[in-house]
Amino acid sequence: MDNLIALAFSAFILQNIILTQFLGICPFIGVSTKRSSALGMGFAVIFVMLISSSVTWVLYTYVLETLDIVYMRTIVFILVIAALVQMVETFLKKVSPSLYKALGIYLPLITTNCAVLGVAVLNITNGHSFIEMLVYTTFIGLGFLFVIYIFSMMREKLGRAPVPKAFKGAPIALIVAAVLAIIFTRFGD
Amino acid sequence: MSGGLKSGLVLLTFGLICGLLLAVVNEFTVDKIAAEELRLKTQAIEEYYSLDEYYIEIEEFEEGNIDSIFYIKESEDSDEVYALAYSVSANGYGGAITALVVIENDLTVQDYKIISHSESGPGTVVTDYDFNYSQADSISSFDGIAGATYTSNAMREIFSTIADRVESDMGV
Amino acid sequence: MTKKENFLKGIFKENPIFVALLGLCPTLAVTTSLENAIGMTIAVIFVLVLSNFIISLIMHNDKLANLVKPVRIPVYIVVIATLVTVVEMLMHAYLIELYNSLGIFIPLIVVNCIILGRAEAFASENKPIDSVIDGLGMAFGFGLAIMLVSIFREFLGAGVLTIWKSLQVDLTFIFDFLRIEPIDMFIKPAGAFISLGFILAIIIAITNRFKARMAEKEKEVKSNG
Numbered sequence: 314m315d316n317l318i319a320l321a322f323s324a325f326i327l328q329n330i331i332l333t334q335f336l337g338i339c340p341f342i343g344v345s346t347k348r349s350s351a352l353g354m355g356f357a358v359i360f361v362m363l364i365s366s367s368v369t370w371v372l373y374t375y376v377l378e379t380l381d382i383v384y385m386r387t388i389v390f391i392l393v394i395a396a397l398v399q400m401v402e403t404f405l406k407k408v409s410p411s412l413y414k415a416l417g418i419y420l421p422l423i424t425t426n427c428a429v430l431g432v433a434v435l436n437i438t439n440g441h442s443f444i445e446m447l448v449y450t451t452f453i454g455l456g457f458l459f460v461i462y463i464f465s466m467m468r469e470k471l472g473r474a475p476v477p478k479a480f481k482g483a484p485i486a487l488i489v490a491a492v493l494a495i496i497f498t499r500f501g502d
Numbered sequence: 503m504s505g506g507l508k509s510g511l512v513l514l515t516f517g518l519i520c521g522l523l524l525a526v527v528n529e530f531t532v533d534k535i536a537a538e539e540l541r542l543k544t545q546a547i548e549e550y551y552s553l554d555e556y557y558i559e560i561e562e563f564e565e566g567n568i569d570s571i572f573y574i575k576e577s578e579d580s581d582e583v584y585a586l587a588y589s590v591s592a593n594g595y596g597g598a599i600t601a602l603v604v605i606e607n608d609l610t611v612q613d614y615k616i617i618s619h620s621e622s623g624p625g626t627v628v629t630d631y632d633f634n635y636s637q638a639d640s641i642s643s644f645d646g647i648a649g650a651t652y653t654s655n656a657m658r659e660i661f662s663t664i665a666d667r668v669e670s671d672m673g674v
Numbered sequence: 675m676t677k678k679e680n681f682l683k684g685i686f687k688e689n690p691i692f693v694a695l696l697g698l699c700p701t702l703a704v705t706t707s708l709e710n711a712i713g714m715t716i717a718v719i720f721v722l723v724l725s726n727f728i729i730s731l732i733m734h735n736d737k738l739a740n741l742v743k744p745v746r747i748p749v750y751i752v753v754i755a756t757l758v759t760v761v762e763m764l765m766h767a768y769l770i771e772l773y774n775s776l777g778i779f780i781p782l783i784v785v786n787c788i789i790l791g792r793a794e795a796f797a798s799e800n801k802p803i804d805s806v807i808d809g810l811g812m813a814f815g816f817g818l819a820i821m822l823v824s825i826f827r828e829f830l831g832a833g834v835l836t837i838w839k840s841l842q843v844d845l846t847f848i849f850d851f852l853r854i855e856p857i858d859m860f861i862k863p864a865g866a867f868i869s870l871g872f873i874l875a876i877i878i879a880i881t882n883r884f885k886a887r888m889a890e891k892e893k894e895v896k897s898n899g
Contacts, residue, residue, distance in 0.1 A: 319593070327595055327652075333863045335703035339787065342698065384528045384763065385521060387781045388755040392517075395751060427699050427785040434781055439598075479879035480871075483695055487871030494864040509745040516749050520756035527760050534767040542770055618774075 317448050324452035330428055331460045332494040337428030341461055342486055344419070346472070351465035355458030357419040359451070361401060362429050365394045366450040369433040370443065390433050398423055428457060464493065546602045546617060547572055547587050556584065567591050567663055569600065571671065583607060583672055589617065592659040595652035596620040599628065601660050607672055609638040625653035635661050638668045677807055684811025691819035692877050696787040700779050701820050702866040709836040711824035713772040715817030717765065717780060719810070721757045722789050726797040726809035728753050733798045750793045751784070758783045771839070788816060827869050831860030 330336050337358070344354045369390050377383050402420045405413040423429055432453055436446045467489055476485050544558060551558070551574050559573040572587040584607055591600040597620035604612040616629045627647060634645040641661045646654030675683075690696045704710045729750060733739045742749050762780045765773040773780065783789065792812055797805040828835055833846040833856035849856055859865045 323593075323595075328597065333596070335699050335863070335866065336782075338698040338702060339696075342695065382521075382525070384524050384759055387759050387762070387784055388517070388520065388524075388752060391751055391755050391784050392748065395748060427782045430785050431778060431782055434778055438778065477875075479875045479882065484871045484875035484878065487867045487874065491864040491867035491871065494862075494867055498863055505744060508741070512741050513745045513748055513752070516752050520752050524756060524759055524763075527763055531763045531767040535763070535770075538767060538770040542774075 317445070320445060321448050321452040324449050325456045325459070326497060328453075329456045329460060329497050330432070330453050331457060332490070332497045334431070336431040337426055337457060340419075340422065340426055340428075341464065341490070342483055344422075345461055345465040345486075346468050348462070348465045348469060350419075351461045352458075353415055354419045354422075355454075355461050357416040357423060358426065358428060358457055359454035360416070361394075361398060361420070361423050362432055362454045363447075363450055364401065365390075365397050365429055366433050366436055366446060368397065369393055370436055370441075370446050373437055386434070386437070390430055394429055394433070428453075460493065460497075464490065467493075543570065543589065544572070546589075546615070547574070547604070550587075550604050550612060551585065567659070573671075585612065586668065586671055588664050590660045590663055592656035592663075593652075594619060594621050594628070594656035595625045595650065599653070599656045599660070601657070603660070603664055605638045605664070605668060605672075609668065609672070611636050611638050621650070621653050624648070625650040628653050628657065633657055633661070639665055641665050677804075680804060680807045681811040681814075684808065684813070684815040685818060686815075688812075689815040689819060690788045690791075690812055691816060692874065694788075696791060697816060698870070699782065700786065701823060702863075702870060704776055704779050705820055705824035705827050705866060705869075706831075706861050707775075707828050707836045708821060708824045709772070709838055710775055711817070711820045712838065713765075713769065713776055714779065714820060715813070717758075717761045717776075717783060718786070718789075718816055719813040720761055721754065721783055722792060722813040722816075723806055723809040724757050725750075725754050725789055726792055726805040727802055728757075729793045730797040730800060730802040730805035734802065746798070747790075747794070750790060754789055754793070755784050788812060823866075823869055823873060826873060827860045827865055830856065830869075831858050831862075831865060832856050 328334060331338065331341050340354050340358070345351050372389060372393065373383075373386065377385060377389065398420055402413075405416065405420075432450055436449060439449075441449055464486075468486060471485060471489065480488075540560075543560070544553070547558060555576075557575045557578045557580070559575065560570055561573070562570045567590055569589040569591055572589070573583050574585040574587065575582065576584050585605060586607075587602060587604045589600060589602050591598045593599075599619040599621065600617045601614055602617050603614040606612050614633075614635065619625075619628055621628055624647060628650075631647055632645070634643045635641055636643065641658065644658055644661065646658070684690070688694060691698070691701055700714055704714045732742055732749070758781060761783070762773075765776075765780065792809060796808045800808070825835060829845060833844070833849050835843040835845065837843065846856070857865075860869060
């Protein structure tokens with residue numbers, strides 16, 4: 314249990330997926346100009362990440378490893394993620410139109426979001442058990458949501474700030490992200 | 503034939519071709535990869551005991567935090583272990599820390615060094631920090647890194663794993 | 675568009691990192707040393723050029739193209755993922771130190787938007803030879819950008835530039851002359867964000883000035899004529 318708590322804390326803050334592992338930077342910069350879209354993207358990522366990491370973990374441990382074809386990892390994982398995103402999209406559209414309305418437009422963007430494939434691969438390379446995988450993925454996802462949400466609040470303010478012309482948009486966003494990164498990497502010291 | 507089925511077959515064919523291609527490349531590289539992984543592991547040991555003079559036997563572990571134990575002997579058929587080297591990992595602050603600990607047969611710690619880590623902040627000094635671990639069968643004299651609790655705990659875990667089993671491994 | 679223009683557009687006008695802001699993850703993650711950036715560039719050149727070539731070949735065969743069209747994107751992904759796995763295995767076998775330091779960012783080339791983007795936007799509609807040139811230009815544009823960031827970071831953060839394995843340029847004398855230590859924050863995550871932010875701003879400032887000058891020249895030409 315202690316181990317799981319340490320793993321959760323480390324996944325949430327210390328190994329924060331955006332600020333220290335640099336995964337999912339595209340949505341972090343691209344979809345963080347408004348609070349509502351940051352929340353939508355965050356939840357969509359958690360949702361897809363959990364499903365895809367579970368499926369890829371099971372596939373890897375019970376199919377790829379047993380057949381001794383671990384070199385098919387990248388192909389299988391990315392196809393599974395692409396197919397899952399499609400399925401989630403169709404499923405949501407049918408079952409819960411309101412949720413689809415909230416998350417729908419972010420789902421196609423997620424296929425090429427390196428955070429999802431990254432976490433699926435990290436769960437394998439770190440040698441997580443199934444429970445560890447669930448905890449790690451959940452807290453990595455929550456860390457993503459947390460950071461992108463904080464960042465979107467900062468960017469809403471930045472939009473009105475008198476920033477030099479050359480720094481407008483992405484450059485100033487990156488520099489603000491650096492300040493966040495300093496805070497996050499100093500947490501455990 | 504329905505469109506969906508046809509598309510599925512096309513995709514499957516592509517998958518199979520690519521899978522075959524990868525199997526071929528894998529066949530070519532798999533031995534080289536294993537050899538390189540081994541070289542990287544023994545490279546660290548060769549700093550202390552050259553392969554020309556000593557014989558190194560490797561025992562690998564799948565579970566637990568010991569990755570491998572290197573038995574350094576004076577010749578291949580000697581029963582006596584001249585020295586031991588442990589490659590042990592533990593979870594630090596930013597991820598796994600892997601250390602190599604070399605122990606002589608009188609249980610003095612010859613040296614320890616960090617093979618890989620992903621620490622940040624004060625934890626980065628782990629690479630050349632003196633933990634004051636000198637007698638292999640006890641870690642009573644352990645000095646942690648100030649301000650880096652996770653890193654220190656990981657190193658303590660690494661050293662105590664070794665202390666627990668070094669005597670029986672050495673056969674004393 | 676001539677072949678030269680086709681090649682150069684990837685480096686300047688449509689630079690994937692500085693202009694299109696694609697592939698920022700590896701730009702931040704593997705730029706801790708120049709060597710890592712060079713290794714990443716080699717991997718991306720290999721994958722991008724070959725994927726552009728193969729996809730262009732497939733889409734230029736009418737029969738194949740008709741079959742593939744409905745499942746175009748998954749087929750592209752399979753091709754790219756195969757090439758990435760080949761690179762991964764070759765690097766693991768022949769450049770193991772580099773393989774270890776690039777780590778997860780080698781398999782993640784699959785989801786690098788630059789590669790799928792070029793497949794869809796260029797290779798599927800152009801001749802194989804042009805696609806190869808486009809791939810080379812884009813990969814060089816990506817490579818030069820991450821090398822620039824890594825030079826900035828490694829110089830400020832460690833005072834050296836690691837070109838390949840033990841081949842290093844020691845620049846610490848500059849720090850000695852200024853009587854300061856290298857600022858190791860630049861090697862750390864925060865340094866990645868700051869470096870890229872400033873480099874982007876500098877590049878935007880330069881392009882803005884360049885554009886303004888071009889506009890002025892045009893005006894002059896017009897008023898003279």
